[in-house]
Amino acid sequence: MSADKPEQSKEEIAAAIAKEKLEQDSLPYKWSQVLEELTVIVPVPPGTRSRDLQVQITRSKLFVALKSSLSAPIINDDFYKDVKVDDSTWTLDDNKEITLTITKSNKMEWWPCVVKSAPKIDVSRIQPENSKLSDLDGETRSMVEKMMFDQQQKQLKKPTSDEMKKEEILKKFQAQHPELDFSKAKFQ
Incomplete structure (x- = not known):
């Protein structure tokens, strides 16, 4: 548990999970x-066609409604955080449900809710599936590999990749400027 959250009993955790499930089921x-x-x-009424729907995904807002319905939109709210509109899609499946695939702008965080007015889930309980480095895109993979290398170096009390880079730059600078004395210099 984090330092800012007191330890919860099994009963408190079970009650929180039950409350969260009830709230999510009501959406x-x-x-x-x-x-x-x-x-x-x-979910939409069986037999719904895509032309019966109004779906708008913007960077910060989601709007889903039945065009013919006199009732309020199904969803009309701001996203919890910004999304990538061009990478987000929606489809009508079996004329009975809309599937929205929403790409997060920040792909490195869990969301406690889809839209701001919705009840939140406790993201600290999310147990992500184990993934292999090969499953990651190039940029994410190299960032994870660097973090793993730096963590290993710290455990061995050796310099991290950034510290090694600084040392290399300093050595090159010293080689180019042998007239300068770095013996009493302190680097951070």
Whole structure:
């Protein structure tokens, strides 16, 4: 547990999970997430066609409604955080549910909710699936490899990759300027 949260009893945790489930079940949609994206399933009346729907995904807002319905939109709210509009899509499946695939702008954080007005889940309980480095895109993979290398170096009390880079730059500078005395210099 984190330092700012007191230890909870098993009963308190079970009660919190039950409350969270009740709140999530009351939403007009079901949702799930991985670090990179959200999947939102919105049930609609059987026989609904895509032309009967109005779905708008903007950087900060989600709007889902039945065009013919006199009732309020199904979802009309700001996203919890910004999304990548061009990478987000929606489909109508079996004329009975809308599947929205929403790509997060920040692909390195868990969301406690899809839209700001929705009840939040406790993201500290999320247990992500183990993934292999080969599953990651190039930029994320190299960042993770660097973090793993630096962690290993720290455990061995050796310089991290950034510290090694600084040492290399200093050595090159000293080689180019032998007239300068660095013997009493302190570097951080």
